[in-house]
Amino acid sequence: xxxxxxxxxxxxxxxxxxxxxxxxxxxxxxxxxxxxxxxxxxxxxxxxxxxxxxxxxxxxxxxxxxxxxxxxxxxxxxxxxxxxxxxxxxxxxxxxxxxxxxxxxxxxxxxxxxxxxxxxxxxxxxxxxxxxxxxxxxxxxxxxxxxxxxxxxxxxxxxxxxxxxxxxxxxxxxxxxxxxxxxxxxxxxxxxxxxxxxxxxxxxxxxxxxxxxxxxxxxxxxxxxxxxxxxxxxxxxxxxxxxxxxxxxxxxxxxxxxxxxxxxxxxxxxxxxxxxxxxxxxxxxxxxxxxxxxxxxxxxxxxxxxxxxxxxxxxxxxxxxxxxxxxxxxxxxxxxxxxxxxxxxxxxxxxxxxxxxxxxxxxx
Amino acid sequence: xxxxxxxxxxxxxxxxxxxxxxxxxxxxxxxxxxxxxxxxxxxxxxxxxxxxxxxxxxxxxxxxxxxxxxxxxxxxxxxxxxxxxxxxxxxxxxxxxxxxxxxxxxxxxxxxxxxxxxxxxxxxxxxxxxxxxxxxxxxxxxxxxxxxxxxxxxxxxxxxxxxxxxxxxxxxxxxxxxxxxxxxxxxxxxxxxxxxxxxxxxxxxxxxxxxxxxxxxxxxxxxxxxxxxxxxxxxxxxxxxxxxxxxxxxxxxxxxxxxxxxxxxxxxxxxxxxxxxxxxxxxxxxxxxxxxxxxxxxxxxxxxxxxxxxxxxxxxxxxxxxxxxxxxxxxxxxxxxxxxxxxxxxxxxxxxxxxxxxxxxxxxxxxxxxxxxxxxxxxxxxxxxxxxxxxxxxxxxxxxxxxxxxxxxxxxxxxxxxxxxxxxxxxxxxxxxxxxxxxxxxxxxxxxxxxxxxxxxxxxxxxxxxxxxxxxxxxxxxxxxx
Numbered sequence: 001x002x003x004x005x006x007x008x009x010x011x012x013x014x015x016x017x018x019x020x021x022x023x024x025x026x027x028x029x030x031x032x033x034x035x036x037x038x039x040x041x042x043x044x045x046x047x048x049x050x051x052x053x054x055x056x057x058x059x060x061x062x063x064x065x066x067x068x069x070x071x072x073x074x075x076x077x078x079x080x081x082x083x084x085x086x087x088x089x090x091x092x093x094x095x096x097x098x099x100x101x102x103x104x105x106x107x108x109x110x111x112x113x114x115x116x117x118x119x120x121x122x123x124x125x126x127x128x129x130x131x132x133x134x135x136x137x138x139x140x141x142x143x144x145x146x147x148x149x150x151x152x153x154x155x156x157x158x159x160x161x162x163x164x165x166x167x168x169x170x171x172x173x174x175x176x177x178x179x180x181x182x183x184x185x186x187x188x189x190x191x192x193x194x195x196x197x198x199x200x201x202x203x204x205x206x207x208x209x210x211x212x213x214x215x216x217x218x219x220x221x222x223x224x225x226x227x228x229x230x231x232x233x234x235x236x237x238x239x240x241x242x243x244x245x246x247x248x249x250x251x252x253x254x255x256x257x258x259x260x261x262x263x264x265x266x267x268x269x270x271x272x273x274x275x276x277x278x279x280x281x282x283x284x285x286x287x288x289x290x291x292x293x294x295x296x297x298x299x300x301x302x303x304x305x306x307x308x309x310x311x312x313x314x315x316x317x318x319x320x321x322x323x324x325x326x327x328x329x330x331x332x333x334x335x336x337x338x339x340x341x342x343x344x345x346x347x348x349x350x351x352x353x354x355x356x357x358x359x360x361x362x363x364x
Numbered sequence: 365x366x367x368x369x370x371x372x373x374x375x376x377x378x379x380x381x382x383x384x385x386x387x388x389x390x391x392x393x394x395x396x397x398x399x400x401x402x403x404x405x406x407x408x409x410x411x412x413x414x415x416x417x418x419x420x421x422x423x424x425x426x427x428x429x430x431x432x433x434x435x436x437x438x439x440x441x442x443x444x445x446x447x448x449x450x451x452x453x454x455x456x457x458x459x460x461x462x463x464x465x466x467x468x469x470x471x472x473x474x475x476x477x478x479x480x481x482x483x484x485x486x487x488x489x490x491x492x493x494x495x496x497x498x499x500x501x502x503x504x505x506x507x508x509x510x511x512x513x514x515x516x517x518x519x520x521x522x523x524x525x526x527x528x529x530x531x532x533x534x535x536x537x538x539x540x541x542x543x544x545x546x547x548x549x550x551x552x553x554x555x556x557x558x559x560x561x562x563x564x565x566x567x568x569x570x571x572x573x574x575x576x577x578x579x580x581x582x583x584x585x586x587x588x589x590x591x592x593x594x595x596x597x598x599x600x601x602x603x604x605x606x607x608x609x610x611x612x613x614x615x616x617x618x619x620x621x622x623x624x625x626x627x628x629x630x631x632x633x634x635x636x637x638x639x640x641x642x643x644x645x646x647x648x649x650x651x652x653x654x655x656x657x658x659x660x661x662x663x664x665x666x667x668x669x670x671x672x673x674x675x676x677x678x679x680x681x682x683x684x685x686x687x688x689x690x691x692x693x694x695x696x697x698x699x700x701x702x703x704x705x706x707x708x709x710x711x712x713x714x715x716x717x718x719x720x721x722x723x724x725x726x727x728x729x730x731x732x733x734x735x736x737x738x739x740x741x742x743x744x745x746x747x748x749x750x751x752x753x754x755x756x757x758x759x760x761x762x763x764x765x766x767x768x769x770x771x772x773x774x775x776x777x778x779x780x781x782x783x784x785x786x787x788x789x790x791x792x793x794x795x796x797x798x799x800x801x802x803x804x805x806x807x808x809x810x811x812x813x814x815x816x817x818x819x820x821x822x823x824x825x826x827x828x829x830x831x832x833x834x835x836x837x838x839x840x841x842x843x844x845x846x
Contacts, residue, residue: 147417
């Protein structure tokens with residue numbers, strides 16, 4: 001319960017609507033709040049955004065399938081649209097303030113940037129929104145065509161940071177400052193500034209206020225990405241297929257999904273299933289490898305340990321012992337002896353896993 | 365200290381260091397000045413060179429000369445009619461913009477010359493000449509001070525005129541300032557002319573894009589629709605893939621979905637023509653005749669040139685029991701897939717030849733029913749032929765698509781389309797690809813029948829997620845069997 005009128009009971013009701021993919025119920029509830037006088041911004045940031053965080057948690061904990069997560073996310077999205085159109089955006093005085101909102105390359109968490117776009121509109125900004133996974137080409141082309149005053153770039157997954165860097169550079173090179181947001185940029189946006197972003201905001205309200213305070217935004221960021229780091233990052237990207245194949249082979253007996261599992265019945269597409277499972281196992285490894293590369297790129301081991309923490313929790317929730325992650329860091333270290341930054345990041349990862357395991361054993 | 369001149373030999377030795385240091389000071393000042401100027405010009409090139417948006421370039425340009433060259437500045441753009449646009453910066457943080465009559469500007473020959481590209485060197489305007497500029501210049505700076513006008517042009521192409529003013533407390537424009545203004549204008553003119561050209565072309569492209577991009581899906585009672593569209597030319601957003609869904613007055617929708625051979629602008633032009641023809645056909649025909657439509661279209665595509673297209677056309681009609689009856693006819697397109705309630709994926713067989721490849725081809729026609737919650741997927745081959753994966757060279761393929769679709773039970777049509785787009789994009793991981801389009805059409809699930817729950821129990825536990833967000837338990841194929 002808080003001052004905005006969004007009670008715990010309302011939150012719980014909304015969660016049920018998401019769980020049931022009940023768009024009618026969700027819209028009625030959220031729009032009802034707006035018509036009863038709760039500000040649209042409060043509904044977006046105090047109801048929809050936190051509910052969506054719980055959706056992510058329910059998937060991560062294994063409680064929900066991907067399909068459930070997507071169905072719920074879709075309802076959240078419709079809710080954002082309905083709430084935004086139920087509220088009247090202010091008629092802006094003075095010259096319009098143009099913001100281009102985009103998701104980073106490889107970034108498919110569209111909802112946070114969707115909420116940002118609507119919150120900015122409600123505050124009188126003129127917003128163009130480019131949606132999920134925007135390539136640097138598309139971004140540059142839009143910047144040149146529409147000349148926004150600022151680009152708001154969202155990144156929720158740390159392994160996309162090197163791609164986000166490319167986009168930040170692209171915009172800044174065209175003379176357009178970049179505001180960044182999303183958990184992908186790390187605690188208090190430290191990695192946003194490392195990549196040369198001009199502004200960072202923790203959430204949509206912060207973003208609106210920072211823009212109002214610093215209008216017009218100016219170029220003032222500076223990338224601190226090191227040449228040596230880019231070289232090692234490039235080597236990791238280049239060797240990715242190799243490294244993955246090696247890992248898949250070395251870890252075939254310890255890493256989930258990589259081994260043939262006769263105990264799992266393969267229902268309709270039996271011929272493809274074990275292959276597909278193997279593929280998913282390798283893809284999971286691929287994400288860990290991407291995080292390693294991103295950590296080297298940004299020069300901060302926490303990018304890697306953060307992803308390890310996620311992977312360990314993901315495994316634990318599915319009754320898999322996270323020990324296999326340790327085997328992975330060792331197997332990689334074995335292959336990457338010539339890359340000091342990478343080795344340093346890997347050993348930080350190893351330390352993290354060892355400590356985590358010791359901690360998890362202690363209570364028993 | 366006395367100074368008896370420097371003509372005598374005596375004492376010169378003693379005075380030399382003082383003179384030398386004075387001289388060195390001058391040289392140093394000149395050097396610093398020169399360095400300052402080149403830094404300014406370099407900054408000009410850097411800031412203006414990368415901007416192709418005309419409005420932004422104009423804004424940056426007027427702001428850049430303050431305070432280095434002036435306290436206030438105005439850019440007047442080339443006339444396209446009887447009035448023309450101007451933008452001003454300064455004094456201080458003041459910014460404004462507006463329009464002025466060309467005839468007014470022409471009363472000052474130096475401004476007119478600069479505007480028409482006939483003023484190669486910067487020219488000083490005397491205070492008494494400036495009355496005509498009252499509308500354009502900041503009032504507080506007009507009276508009593510002279511202004512500098514320079515043309516902005518790229519070779520022979522005029523791009524505007526820049527007028528610079530100084531406040532009363534600043535020295536007047538000196539030769540060095542005029543030279544610097546000239547050097548600045550050469551660079552700024554090039555940037556502005558390039559941006560003007562780009563903006564015109566970008567505008568043309570944007571208009572064409574808008575006419576070629578798929579229209580937003582309609583809202584139809586008793587049906588859910590979703591789509592995704594990712595052209596190969598991502599920066600241009602045009603493609604040889606096309607789809608269209610139109611509501612029927614009697615309920616339900618008609619739709620078509622196709623893929624012109626090739627990609628890029630050439631394919632997009634034919635796609636646009638096919639789309640227009642299909643819509644015209646829908647307006648003139650008396651009753652539904654899917655196969656007849658395809659025959660007419662075949663003649664049209666043949667007459668349009670050497671390209672051909674695949675096409676699925678059809679209708680979807682919601683029935684009273686909540687199911688949807690779908691009828692399709694196909695001209696050589698990939699068979700649509702149906703996602704059944706139990707997670708099975710069926711290929712909808714509907715044989716037919718390519719449209720526009722040979723005269724008098726044969727086309728197939730079929731019907732199917734979607735029960736509540738069930739979905740039909742139409743897609744272009746850019747999806748299944750996407751190359752990537754672990755090796756970077758594998759195609760995404762039918763099997764992966766079928767598996768992915770099977771995992772979508774309980775999802776709404778738009779999120780299924782997005783999920784498939786996401787999986788393909790992740791598969792591609794930034795590699796170039798062909799046009800990708802997806803259209804999903806669904807019978808809404810019955811009220812009170814929420815999506816199937818499947819516990820992430822030990823069966824699924826052995827599997828790993830695809831990625832941090834889209835992690836998917838490997839037992840997805842089992843969905844519906846539980």
